[in-house]
Amino acid sequence: xxxxxxxxxxxxxxxxxxxxxxxxxxxxxxxxxxxxxxxxxxxxxxxxxxxxxxxxxxxxxxxxxxxxxxxxxxxxxxxxxxxxxxxxxxxxxxxxxxxxxxxxxxxxxxxxxxxxxxxxxxxxxxxxxxxxxxxxxxxxxxxxxxxxxxxxxxxxxxxxxxxxxxxxxxxxxxxxx
Amino acid sequence: xxxxxxxxxxxxxxxxxxxxxxxxxxxxxxxxxxxxxxxxxxxxxxxxxxxxxxxxxxxxxxxxxxxxxxxxxxxxxxxxxxxxxxxxxxxxxxxxxxxxxxxxxxxxxxxxxxxxxxxxxxxxxxxxxxxxxxxxxxxxxxxxxxxxxxxxxxxxxxxxxxxxxxxxxxxxxxxxxxxxxxxxxxxxxxxxxxxxxxxxxxxxxxxxxxxxxxxxxxxxxxxxxxxxxxxxxxxxxxxxxxxxxxxxxxxxxxxxxxxxxxxxxxxxxxxxxxxxxxxxxxxxxxxxxxxxxxxxxxxxxxxxxxxxxxxxxxxxxxxxxxxxxxxxxxxxxxxxxxxxxxxxxxxxxxxxxxxxxxxxxxxxxxxxxxxxxxxxxxxxxxxxxxxxxxxxxxxxxxxxxxxxxxxxxxxxxxxxxxxxxxxxxxxxxxxxxxxxxxxxxxxxxxxxxxxxxxxxxxxxxxxxxxxxxxxxxxxxxxxxxxxxxxxxxxxxxxxxxxxxxxxxxxxxxxxxxxxxxxxxxxxxxxxxxxxxxxxxxxxxxxxxxxxxxxxxxxxx
Numbered sequence: 001x002x003x004x005x006x007x008x009x010x011x012x013x014x015x016x017x018x019x020x021x022x023x024x025x026x027x028x029x030x031x032x033x034x035x036x037x038x039x040x041x042x043x044x045x046x047x048x049x050x051x052x053x054x055x056x057x058x059x060x061x062x063x064x065x066x067x068x069x070x071x072x073x074x075x076x077x078x079x080x081x082x083x084x085x086x087x088x089x090x091x092x093x094x095x096x097x098x099x100x101x102x103x104x105x106x107x108x109x110x111x112x113x114x115x116x117x118x119x120x121x122x123x124x125x126x127x128x129x130x131x132x133x134x135x136x137x138x139x140x141x142x143x144x145x146x147x148x149x150x151x152x153x154x155x156x157x158x159x160x161x162x163x164x165x166x167x168x169x170x171x172x173x174x175x176x177x
Numbered sequence: 178x179x180x181x182x183x184x185x186x187x188x189x190x191x192x193x194x195x196x197x198x199x200x201x202x203x204x205x206x207x208x209x210x211x212x213x214x215x216x217x218x219x220x221x222x223x224x225x226x227x228x229x230x231x232x233x234x235x236x237x238x239x240x241x242x243x244x245x246x247x248x249x250x251x252x253x254x255x256x257x258x259x260x261x262x263x264x265x266x267x268x269x270x271x272x273x274x275x276x277x278x279x280x281x282x283x284x285x286x287x288x289x290x291x292x293x294x295x296x297x298x299x300x301x302x303x304x305x306x307x308x309x310x311x312x313x314x315x316x317x318x319x320x321x322x323x324x325x326x327x328x329x330x331x332x333x334x335x336x337x338x339x340x341x342x343x344x345x346x347x348x349x350x351x352x353x354x355x356x357x358x359x360x361x362x363x364x365x366x367x368x369x370x371x372x373x374x375x376x377x378x379x380x381x382x383x384x385x386x387x388x389x390x391x392x393x394x395x396x397x398x399x400x401x402x403x404x405x406x407x408x409x410x411x412x413x414x415x416x417x418x419x420x421x422x423x424x425x426x427x428x429x430x431x432x433x434x435x436x437x438x439x440x441x442x443x444x445x446x447x448x449x450x451x452x453x454x455x456x457x458x459x460x461x462x463x464x465x466x467x468x469x470x471x472x473x474x475x476x477x478x479x480x481x482x483x484x485x486x487x488x489x490x491x492x493x494x495x496x497x498x499x500x501x502x503x504x505x506x507x508x509x510x511x512x513x514x515x516x517x518x519x520x521x522x523x524x525x526x527x528x529x530x531x532x533x534x535x536x537x538x539x540x541x542x543x544x545x546x547x548x549x550x551x552x553x554x555x556x557x558x559x560x561x562x563x564x565x566x567x568x569x570x571x572x573x574x575x576x577x578x579x580x581x582x583x584x585x586x587x588x589x590x591x592x593x594x595x596x597x598x599x600x601x602x603x604x605x606x607x608x609x610x611x612x613x614x615x616x617x618x619x620x621x622x623x624x625x626x627x628x629x630x631x632x633x634x635x636x637x638x639x640x641x642x643x644x645x646x647x648x649x650x651x652x653x654x655x656x657x658x659x660x661x662x663x664x665x666x667x668x669x670x671x672x673x674x675x676x677x678x679x680x681x682x683x684x685x686x687x688x689x690x691x692x693x694x695x696x697x698x699x700x701x702x703x704x705x706x707x708x709x710x711x712x713x714x715x716x717x718x719x720x721x722x723x724x725x726x727x728x729x730x731x732x733x
Contacts, residue, residue: 092338127334
């Protein structure tokens with residue numbers, strides 16, 4: 001996939017040589033190279049060892065908004081990449097999926113947003129734990145970078161900052177739990 | 178009142194800059210209207226029939242006199258000299274140019290105001306009653322928790338693209354004056370026998386196309402778990418609420434589809450994961466926020482004031498106003514004054530001019546502690562007036578055109594802007610309100626009718642809450658012409674009820690006559706002093722229908 005932004009230790013950068021092929025529909029034959037597959041197809045293509053959690057998968061997996069992230073629990077350790085789809089930027093289900101994957105299921109690998117991924121929502125995605133953003137093809141990823149920072153104040157909490165502001169204020173630590 | 182600290186200021190200013198940039202990109206074509214739409218809605222900006230409308234947030238309906246003066250300034254310089262107070266305790270400016278929005282928001286930020294999340298599919302302004310902090314029947318000021326919720330829900334990244342808008346209200350008085358039962362989440366705050374502060378959580382209320390009253394999902398939730406419990410509800414809703422049909426996307430449809438028990442189980446399960454985490458509120462945070470709402474420096478007064486007493490005795494008009502437009506105060510010698518924005522045909526309900534706003538600000542400073550409240554019935558409240566000052570306040574309010582003695586009466590009509598402004602409306606609301614107000618101008622008659630709420634919405638979105646009006650009027654479109662459906666028996670508060678349709682819709686010109694016949698029927702069957710809604714409950718719809726439609730046929 002091109003038009004990609006990734007967060008790394010040195011900050012955000014554009015990626016022009018991403019090897020992953022996003023397989024939106026179960027095509028025959030499947031393209032070459034590393035594949036990013038929908039849940040059903042991913043499952044079909046895995047060996048018993050992968051499905052039993054004894055081996056790593058070569059295939060990345062993308063979830064549609066109505067897929068349940070909890071289903072991935074047995075395979076998380078062997079997955080190279082998870083992507084969450086925004087069929088429209090107005091569909092916010094992937095924010096909750098991202099929260100669950102990062103906070104509850106402990107996914108540490110790359111979490112990529114795909115689909116209707118636009119500049120003005122990137123900061124929310126980042127707060128919810130996405131660290132890669134496949135910006136919509138017709139939009140400039142370089143421009144979208146400007147949307148990554150967003151507003152510096154977070155009253156509540158997020159994946160990046162699990163403590164609400166009231167626990168981060170100076171002098172608010174006497175009651176930490 | 179709550180005062181911004183460096184975090185609040187930074188957030189609001191950064192938000193203004195961000196939205197300025199988005200407007201800029203819209204104007205130069207970088208953003209399509211489709212991409213811009215949710216961004217502008219989350220900044221309170223609608224595109225109406227004639228111009229942009231900007232809805233400014235008034236958190237839980239509390240406003241300072243300084244803020245009111247700024248609203249007057251905006252009305253004067255950017256609008257046509259007035260603003261419209263809404264049923265969500267906000268204010269709308271109806272004639273705004275897109276190019277001016279950045280400047281307006283910056284001006285608002287100077288006085289600690291914003292328009293963030295006053296629209297869009299996100300958590301909206303947190304509401305409570307207009308008498309918060311002063312009502313005699315209050316257990317505890319609901320505003321600290323409302324402010325905590327405001328902060329928590331503002332730009333909360335996970336919940337900005339929910340299936341649909343999301344409204345939360347909180348009530349902590351004996352009487353529910355905050356319409357809790359018609360909110361996506363309604364919170365009743367109370368104390369148990371041991372004095373612990375608890376919440377009863379209602380979910381799935383809402384009006385619109387499918388009016389449903391909220392149902393209880395949780396009893397006795399310790400206040401410290403407020404944020405995590407609401408987070409759990411929102412996560413369940415965000416994941417599972419319908420997104421295929423706008424009219425089935427509110428949480429009420431999800432609650433109905435699952436059943437309230439199953440829904441409550443889902444929430445409970447989600448909540449178990451997060452309840453003891455960092456979202457748990459601390460005493461320190463509650464105290465920090467509550468300190469902003471500490472009672473002002475009230476004087477120690479006797480509850481009876483001689484001058485007030487003799488003014489009541491000597492001035493019948495004043496006495497009539499005092500009987501209807503005051504609310505009991507928890508501090509002896511004080512009262513809360515309701516300023517009516519419903520003078521009759523002269524001014525649409527909820528509309529207030531710049532000069533009136535300045536007059537109200539002055540009253541609040543002179544005869545109060547500089548504080549003003551917005552009631553969801555679209556009236557304004559001076560929360561802390563000494564009884565000794567009531568006569569002076571009344572005189573000044575009368576000069577300002579804000580002393581119509583009709584609070585809670587039939588002409589205290591709640592109406593949305595309707596077809597005159599709103600592009601969603603099927604029919605006009607304002608002329609209907611004005612025609613009814615003209616028909617019931619006789620104050621003696623009006624007062625004899627007693628408590629009677631009348632709500633007019635110009636479309637199914639029900640911004641004027643017509644379902645919970647004792648009389649509700651809904652604008653409908655029939656083959657391109659405007660018709661009005663009438664319901665009776667609706668009620669708000671703890672005895673909330675949805676009104677029932679009396680029969681086929683009417684033309685605009687018939688409405689005043691229909692209302693008169695409903696009222697005549699009520700008077701014919703009324704027992705003692707019972708209010709309209711009790712009579713409807715007792716005798717049912719039939720006598721009303723019969724009178725309205727039989728004569729309808731006879732006159733046709």
